[in-house]
Amino acid sequence: MSKFPTMDELPPDMLDDQLEDIQVPEGGYKFYSDEEIANHPMFMGADVSADQLQGNDKMEALQSLLYYEDSPEVTAENFKENGNKALKIGRKQWDEALRWYSEAIKCKSPNNVNNSIYYSNRAHVHLLKKNFGHAVRDATKALEYNEKNVKAAYRAAKACAELSKWDLCQRFSTHGVELEADNQQLLELEKKAADEIVKGKQRERKRALEKAQQLRAKRDMDKAVAEYEVVVGQNMELGVEEVAGLGPTVEAGKLGWPLLIIYDETSQTDFIRSAPLEGELWDQIDEVLSSPAPWDSGRRYTPSSVAVFVDLNATKPVRNAELHKQRGGDKVGEGYRRVHRGETLKGIMQSPGVVTFANVFTVHVVVEDSDFCRRHMQ
DSSP states (O other): OOOOOOGGGSOGGGTSSOOOOOOOOOOSOOOOOHHHHHTSGGGOOTTOOHHHHTTOHHHHHHHHHHHTTSOHHHHHHHHHHHHHHHHHHOGGGHHHHHHHHHHHHHTOOSOHHHHHHHHHHHHHHHHHTTOHHHHHHHHHHHHHHOTTOHHHHHHHHHHHHHTTOHHHHHHHHHHHHHHOTTOHHHHHHHHHHHHHHHHHHHHHHHHHHHHHHHHHHHHHHHHHHHTSOOOBOOOOOOSOGGGTTOOOEEETTEEEEEEEEEETTTTEEEEEEEEETTSBHHHHHHHHTTSOOTTOTTOOOOTTTEEEEEEESOSOOOBSHHHHHHTTGGGTOSEEEEEOTTOBHHHHHTSTTOOBOSSOEEEEEEETTSHHHHHHOO
């Protein structure tokens, strides 16, 4: 049989707060209504009804004095029964039920099976009150008194699920299933825990991969700034999903940069994951336009019919800002620079006024003899 988690194995966040006894609130004199006086044990007549007795905490307090004359085992059972009665009344008596189960626990009954029930019952009330940490602790204690307490195993597993403690939930639910193989609630919790554990491991792997990618991106960015003397600005904020989280990459010892090709007149884009800085930019344009795009039914965009431009001072320099000034980039102003065949991406990036976004380098492709080109790109 699998071993359920013990109290020593519970995480600290389930052990910090201690369950306190219910204290009588401080305050001034209390004035009782006629109804409250009629329901007080001192003023009840012989014709008192069962409804008046049920849930009457003052009557139960008087009755509890009689319980202490019995053995701890009998007294504890009486307290448990009072707790059960309070629980049946509903939400308004949950705190009262907690108090009675706590009183039963304090009796330190020599009967461990009964002690397990007291803790398990109190765990049930804590579950109802959404005190999930208390519920796990009490259910665990119940299992330490009686490891065959299926209800305690379920309540511990349920509370752990509410706290997203899936490893503990799996252990408690598996223990319960070994006691009752056909318990549907425990089976569902066991499966849910197993599924969430798998998802958690996947999230951990994803976070590790993202961290590794971030470290590589920083390394590659440092290389771009130091060796290639690229002036880098802020990240591009654009509704293009592929741009998110990108940046320069080193492949086979050569630096590449994500390239976003913008067709301004048609509001279309193409994206290249890594364009080599040592390669000619027009090589990328020729490859993209070698076949017609679905949106270019008139075949206006061909390698021979377009012009290519890059932004000038599209973003504020963040890295190599001083180099940007030395190149006179701060005096160029905003606008566009035409890209000629034979120019490498590195050479374009090192041009005065060119500041590349940290996550992507953008170029604009327009039909050369179009009105749009004459109006916007000159």
